[in-house]
Amino acid sequence: MQPDLEVVSLHTDASFAAWAHGYPYRTVRWHFHPEYEIHLVTATHGRAFVGDHVGTFEPGNLILTGPNLPHNWISDVPPGSSIPERGLIVQFGEPFVRRCLDTFPEMSYVADLLKDAEMGVEFSAEDGAAAEPLLREMLTAQGVRRLALFFALIDVLHRSTSKRILSSRVYRSDxxxxxxxxxxxxxxxxxxxxxxxxxxxxxxxxxxxxxxxxxxxxxxxxxxxxxxxxxxxxxxxxxxxxxxxxxxxxxxxxxxxxxxxxxxxxxxxxxxxxxxxxxxxxxxxxxTLAETATIPMPSAVREPRRRGTGENRSAYP
Structure with a gap:
């Protein structure tokens, strides 16, 4: 069965889309889109389909998919059930990623992660827990704050030590x-x-x-x-x-x-x-309320102040 096209609506003044959806929902089907997608499941259990991968999911399941990689999450719920929120999603296009890579040398560290996204990448429950507050704030954040949250989210994915590739190396989207x-x-x-x-x-x-x-x-x-x-x-x-x-x-x-x-x-x-x-x-x-919030940074980023130096060194490479 060929996947359906999902049209991702990106505002001309926005670099990425951030949204939430319940279940059932129109995108809950075998589908693809040219954009990268970060998908966090917040409710229900079921089966996940990514490329030629078939697995299971539960709340906290965090997956990154690359451009045009077919995917779907099917929840095991009684017929007729309605779930107000099943997932939090961020979608961003290749042109945005390319501009970031060309502009910010620090982004070169995530090039391998974006390459792996072509086959789908699954992260640990701990990574999902770290990503959730960032994703939730993105739903209403504006301006530079929105970008800061996005880069903090990418940092969570990049620094993960418990991720795995989902589709086989021979799988190719068409x-x-x-x-x-x-x-x-x-x-x-x-x-x-x-x-x-x-x-x-x-x-x-x-x-x-x-x-x-x-x-x-x-x-x-x-x-x-x-x-x-x-x-x-x-x-x-x-x-x-x-x-x-x-x-x-x-x-x-x-x-x-x-x-x-x-x-x-x-x-x-x-x-x-x-x-x-x-x-x-x-x-x-x-x-206005979001402007007063702070970004919860991943624990890996925090490093104790060095004694006697009077400085706080960053854990970034």
Whole structure:
């Protein structure tokens, strides 16, 4: 079975995406994306599939996957169960990593880790415990604080002494073949054109399906209807803009592809449980509180003050 494409929405003013999801959720399927992913399981047990690896997971399971490496986590829960939060996720693209490697000589120490990510890397429960507070704060952090948390997280992964490669050395992902699948072509088109007036009949034609067959196949593929999927992508972009600056809500509405403010407000309320203005206000409060927090650094970074030297030496290479 070919993996489905997951479209990762990265704001133009952000270097990476940080988010949480429950179970079931639309991305809980055999899927791939061009971005690296750091995934921490916070609830449920089950089976993990990464490339040609099949294993188990439990709360605290921390895994790094590389670009286009198919993966999935399937929880062992009774049918119909709902889990508010199952995992914390950070996703970042290769261009961002390349810029970091070119700009910061210190990043050269993680080059091997990023290479191993092509096959998937699993970390210890202790590493998962160290990563969790960083991941949680990333959900609301802004500006330089957000970057500081990211580099602290990468440091946890780099310094781990209990990590293992998941997929076999002979396993190779094949993104060109994955993208040849009709519905992956549609998802890629939607990601590039979600601000346009997208019509389901036109997407059905692009995929080669009849309209009825496309509607059924799209719901199976994405977990939601075509209209819900497009609106979710637009709302996600609107949230990014509400967080980033003080752009007027009416301007955001039309920028992300809605054709009237009433529909935008209605869809935003349905997806987020609050109005756009309240979302912006709540995020501002969270961001203000986060500014006073401190980054919990990995214990390996801390080194006692040397006697008689009056200095505190860093444990970094």
């Amino acid at each position: 993104p060109a073949t994955y993208m040849a699948q009709p519905l992956n072509i549609v998802l890629d088109y939607i990601a590039s054109n979600f601000r346009s007036d997208l019509r389901e009949a036109e997407m059905a034609e692009l995929s080669g399906y009849t309209l009825a067959a496309f509607s059924r196949a799209f719901r199976r593929h994405a977990g939601v209807s075509f209209v819900h999927y497009v609106n979710s992508m637009r709302i996600k972009r609107a949230c990014d803009m509400l967080i980033a600056d003080e752009t007027r809500i009416a301007e955001i509405c039309f920028h992300v592809g809605f054709n009237n403010l009433s529909n935008f407000n209605r869809q935003f309320l349905a997806h987020k449980g609050m109005a756009p203005r309240d979302f912006r206000r709540h995020h501002r409060v969270n961001a």
